[in-house]
Amino acid sequence: MDKKTKLGQLNRLTVKHLTGMGATLDGGQMGDLLLPRKHMPDSLQEGSQIEVFVYLDSEDQPVATTETPKVMVGQVAYLKVIDVNKTGAFLDWGLPKDLLLPFAEQTNALRPGMHKVIYVYLDKASRRITASARLDKYLKEENTPLQPGQPVDLLFCGRSELGHKAVINGRYLGLLHHSDAYQNIMIGTTKQGFVKSINPDGRVNLALHLPNKAQLSELAERILADLEATGGVSQLTDKSQPDDIKARWKVSKGSYKKAIGALYKQRKIIIHPDRIELVKD
Template sequence: MIELGNYNTLKVLRSTSVGLFLGDGDGTEVLLPNKYVPEDFEIDADLEVFCYLDNNERPIATTLKPDIVRNSFAYLRVVEVGSYGAFLDWGLEKHLLVPFREQANKMEDGKKYVVHCYLDEETFRLTGSSRLNRFLSNEGFDLQVNNEVNLLVSRRTPLGWEVIIEDKYKGLVFESDVFKPIAIGDQLRGYIKSIRPDNKIDVSLQPIGIQMLEPTAEMIFKKLQQNGGYLALHDKSSPEEIKAQLHLSKKSFKKAIGALYKERKINIKEDGIYLL
């Protein structure tokens, strides 16, 4: 079965004047137009392609890599607002439509939005939506505290930043846990900080507990090497100074330099830390 909106590994069946016809083994075929045909193709060989509907609503294959696939989220730019909705650039010739009914707020030409891509069961078309909560659920997940996860920053709130976790769940990074500049659309690695009784998920952008010592200490060690073996920071430095230079909380910084000191990698003086 050929799945629209996703990558498919298909067999090259035959070459024609318009391109290659690819098959899924169940009798379904799709055209890969000439402009996407690789020079070194072979009949009966497997080829990975992305499948969607072209401007004539026909299934088509491409070797281009779209910026979003079915059942996922991405930060995309509006290239046109028409009578049916907003059309977003997702890296393919045919733009992704976000109908007016699927816009959480009216989209504007040239602006970027976090959207979800899904297959509309009524029209059988790939469709975008900025009504993100429809596609996120914090029920039945198997996440645990300290798990490392993929994040997409989706919204700024008075408490911090809402993030989409693993294209499935909604989480929050509190403003007090942010020590480097971030923005809507950023794709980050994060860590599950806590899971509340109501299944709300708090996320940290830094490793938690024991896990944080090694990468944070390594980062400071490399910073020292890059800076000639000296940083004008120490355990008496203000949280603001530490955040500005290293994007770390003071607590994380003190733990990391403590670990480096125990390993005899650094010396801590009144004016800063020095590599040994």
């Protein structure tokens, strides 16, 4: 059975013949596709195969290119707005014909020079490769395969009152709470992170760092040294506000509680409702 050529994807196609304009490729159900001469490698021969990206040209006809776009169908990317007209916004995705982001798929007004995180899909009516900023239409907000502690690739795509929204592994949506963001997070930033926890409703909470035993031990040692240097008392307890703990120690409240809990078990501190206190020898 012949392999189906996919629009908006990389395809490995066979060269049928070479012409002055370029190479004619066997596009399967799409028919013959032109690979323009400027994109042809010198070694290309009839009967050989070549990997190309298939998209629609300015006349909405399928065409092949050896150039790789910044994003393909089924992927997300952070792209620059090149132009805006009555049809929508047009984005730079690395090909001569810019990528359309229709008004109906926008979440806010866009101007040339702005950037936006978008998902690329094939429009069912027009069969055109199209962008959408409405990520929740195409990406799952509820987790199925992810596990707490799992490392993941993140693309930060928005903000909410609770924290920073991110695309996880290009397929899911999750949230990095403000209390777990120990640095400024800009929309469009990519980072490796971790699944911190999963809510009962399936929503994913993220972290940039997961504390291990060595890190917690090092934090406990720093807390102990600070107590010894500042009179043996600190107003930060396991009941303190996360922002106060983060401002002082650059860690989450959970990590801080584990560290002082370890010191308490070692009988090095006493935990009071309003303070922690160094145990005197």
